[in-house]
Structure formats: C-alpha cells, structure tokens
Amino acid sequence: MTVAVAGSGAFGTAMAAALARKGPVILWSRSADQVADIQANRCNSARLPGIDLPEGLSATADFAALRTAEVILLAVPMQQLRHLLTQHGDLLMDRRLVACCKGIELNTGLGPVAVIAETLPAATAALLTGPSFAAEIARGLPTALTLACADADAGEMLQQQLSTPSLRLYRTTDTTGAELGGALKNVIAIACGAVIGAGLGNSARAALMTRGYAEMLRMAAALGARPDTLAGLSGFGDLTLTCTSEQSRNYRLGLSIGRGDDFDPSITVEGAATARAVAASAQARGIDMPITKSVVALLDKKQTLTELVSQLLTRSLKEE
Ligand SMILES: NC(=O)C1=CN([C@@H]2O[C@H](COP(=O)(O)OP(=O)(O)OC[C@H]3O[C@@H](n4cnc5c(N)ncnc54)[C@H](OP(=O)(O)O)[C@@H]3O)[C@@H](O)[C@H]2O)C=CC1
Numbered sequence: 593m594t595v596a597v598a599g600s601g602a603f604g605t606a607m608a609a610a611l612a613r614k615g616p617v618i619l620w621s622r623s624a625d626q627v628a629d630i631q632a633n634r635c636n637s638a639r640l641p642g643i644d645l646p647e648g649l650s651a652t653a654d655f656a657a658l659r660t661a662e663v664i665l666l667a668v669p670m671q672q673l674r675h676l677l678t679q680h681g682d683l684l685m686d687r688r689l690v691a692c693c694k695g696i697e698l699n700t701g702l703g704p705v706a707v708i709a710e711t712l713p714a715a716t717a718a719l720l721t722g723p724s725f726a727a728e729i730a731r732g733l734p735t736a737l738t739l740a741c742a743d744a745d746a747g748e749m750l751q752q753q754l755s756t757p758s759l760r761l762y763r764t765t766d767t768t769g770a771e772l773g774g775a776l777k778n779v780i781a782i783a784c785g786a787v788i789g790a791g792l793g794n795s796a797r798a799a800l801m802t803r804g805y806a807e808m809l810r811m812a813a814a815l816g817a818r819p820d821t822l823a824g825l826s827g828f829g830d831l832t833l834t835c836t837s838e839q840s841r842n843y844r845l846g847l848s849i850g851r852g853d854d855f856d857p858s859i860t861v862e863g864a865a866t867a868r869a870v871a872a873s874a875q876a877r878g879i880d881m882p883i884t885k886s887v888v889a890l891l892d893k894k895q896t897l898t899e900l901v902s903q904l905l906t907r908s909l910k911e912e
C-alpha cells in the first residue's frame with residue numbers, strides 16, 4: 593500500500609518518515625527546493641533538521657504523483673486546508689483523506705474533518721490527532737494518537753494502515769470531539785506559556801489547564817461531542833503535552849508574551865487563529881469560555897496579562 597503526505601512541514605515530514613519504515617511513502621511539497629533537499633540529502637533541513645529520512649520516502653513537487661496513493665495525509669496548517677483541498681480537488685475528491693491539522697477555521701468555525709466534508713463531500717474524511725511532537729515521531733519514539741473517522745469501517749482500515757510498531761493509533765467515530773480536543777488545547781497552551789513566562793508559577797498553570805479543560809468540555813457538549821473523547825489522547829493527552837513542553841510552538845508563543853519577548857511570526861501557531869474562531873463561536877452560542885476570551889485579548893493586546901489574570905481570579909465564586 594502506498595501512503596502519500598501532502599505538506600512537507602515538520603509534521604508531514606515526520607509522518608512520512610515514520611510510515612516509510614513500513615512501506616513506500618510519497619511526500620508532496622509545494623517547494624521544489626525542499627524536494628531537492630530531501631532527495632539529495634535525505635533530510636528536510638528547513639522544517640525537520642537533524643533527522644535522517646528513510647529510503648522508502650520519496651519527495652515530489654508534482655501533485656499528480658499522489659494519484660497512486662490509497663491514503664493521503666493532509667499536513668498543512670488549519671487555515672490553509674481549504675485552499676489545498678480546493679486547489680487539488682480533482683485528484684482528492686473521492687479519496688481517503690486524513691487531516692493532521694489542529695485548529696478551527698477562522699471564517700467558518702469548522703474543524704478539519706468538517707472542512708473536508710464541506711469541500712469534497714465524496715471523499716472519506718478522517719483526522720489524525722493527539723500528543724506528538726514531529727521530531728519525536730520522526731525518530732521513532734513511542735507515540736499514541738487518535739484516528740477519528742465517522743465511517744467506522746473506514747476508520748478501522750485507516751487505523752491498521754497508519755499504525756506502526758512505534759506509533760499506536762486508537763480509533764473513534766467522534767470526529768467533532770477529536771477536532772475540538774486538538775484545536776482547543778493549543779489555545780490553553782498559549783495561556784499556560786504566558787503565565788509561566790511571566791513567572792506566575794506552576795500552580796497558576798495547573799489552574800489554567802484544569803479550567804481550560806472545563807472550557808473544552810463545555811464547547812464539546814454544545815457541539816454534540818462525547819466527553820470521553822475529550823478525556824482521551826486527542827483532548828486531555830494533548831493538553832498535557834502542549835501545556836508543559838517548550839517543544840510546543842503554542843506554548844513558546846505564550847512564554848514570549850509572558851516574558852515580553854518578540855516571537856517569529858513565520859512560525860506556525862495554530863492556537864492564535866483558533867482562539868479567535870472559538871471565542872466568536874462561544875459568544876454566538878452563549879458558552880462561557882473566559883480563558884479563551886482572555887487569550888484573544890492578550891493576542892490582540894487589548895489587555896495586559898496582569899489585568900487578565902486579575903479578572904479571571906475575581907470572577908464570581910462558583911461550584912467546581
Ligand atoms: N509540528 C508538530 O509537532 C505537530 C504538528 N501538528 C499539526 O500539523 C499541522 C502542520 O503543522 P507543521 O507541519 O508543524 O507546520 P510547519 O510550519 O512545520 O509546516 C507547514 C507546512 O505546510 C505547508 N503549506 C502551508 N500552506 C500550504 C498550502 N496552501 N499548500 C501546500 N503546502 C502548504 C508549508 O509549506 P512552505 O514550507 O512552503 O511554507 C509547510 O511545509 C498543524 O495543524 C499542526 O498543529 C500536529 C502534531 C504535531
């Protein structure tokens with residue numbers, strides 16, 4: 593079976609490397625320079641430096657090469673997913689597509705599976721999500737992820753096809769829950785980075801993680817997701833990883849805000865757009881998400897971290 597990965601960023605390259613250890617993988621990049629680098633040096637120096645890529649991985653800048661693939665992973669940032677699907681709709685329209693994005697589309701409030709379903713209704717839409725840093729997956733370190741697909745049979749097949757001896761996939765049919773877990777944890781990670789960066793302590797971070805998780809559950813319930821999905825790898829699992837590791841770009845953005853440092857705007861930080869999309873959706877639905885709202889105010893420089901923390905602490909007292 594041939595697997596293809598569309599998008600040669602850190603995660604796409606890492607998944608291509610992991611899967612190429614068990615069969616042929618085609619990695620598509622929009623950058624001819626990156627393809628040349630990968631083919632000549634067996635390394636994606638721009639996005640995943642220091643990782644040797646296995647021989648089973650071949651890179652191409654020609655999207656038509658993906659025609660032979662039985663499964664196609666879509667590994668671009670969330671706000672780029674619709675563009676990729678539209679641009680290459682002729683080839684992708686009836687395929688098995690596995691989004692790897694963690695985010696909510698800013699203009700529509702939709703997650704990746706919903707965007708695929710809306711754009712290419714004849715395709716099988718799935719999501720691969722859960723706690724995983726690209727460099728660790730690429731090195732073959734032990735990792736467990738969630739494969740979400742509303743079609744239970746297709747999900748089981750994808751679970752088999754994409755699991756490896758070091759990559760253990762659990763499956764669910766709750767695509768909404770898996771989408772929300774992966775997207776919302778990034779917003780909470782920005783908040784956690786900010787309090788740690790500002791020296792407010794580990795207790796403050798634990799409070800944000802726990803009350804952030806309560807926000808995730810509230811939104812999940814409103815959208816019909818199952819609470820046990822949020823308690824799994826795609827929710828609680830990824831929240832834990834992302835809020836506690838400097839390998840996370842979302843967490844590092846928060847750290848830089850808390851410290852008052854600059855942050856390179858070219859780095860992919862999914863939680864920034866997602867915070868705005870989720871805050872708007874929460875307001876429209878009347879869902880209380882004060883941490884998410886605070887992250888938006890922080891990113892938009894509408895309020896300082898000191899003001900926001902004080903506001904969160906002095907809200908009316910309530911039952912847990
Ligand atoms: N990095 C990680 O550890 C993990 C990432 N993810 C998720 O994977 C997704 C991708 O992140 P990641 O790979 O890290 O991001 P990167 O910033 O490393 O790479 C993004 C890639 O997407 C490409 N790209 C952007 N827009 C388009 C487009 N319209 N058409 C084709 N290619 C495009 C970029 O190309 P170019 O280089 O030309 O700009 C780049 O190769 C995110 O949603 C992220 O949350 C999930 C788990 C772990």
Ligand SMILES: O=C(CO)COP(=O)(O)O
Pocket residue numbers: 694722723724725778781830833834839840841842843860861862
């Ligand atoms: O999703 C991730 C870990 O599971 C990667 O997190 P960042 O996008 O914050 O780097």
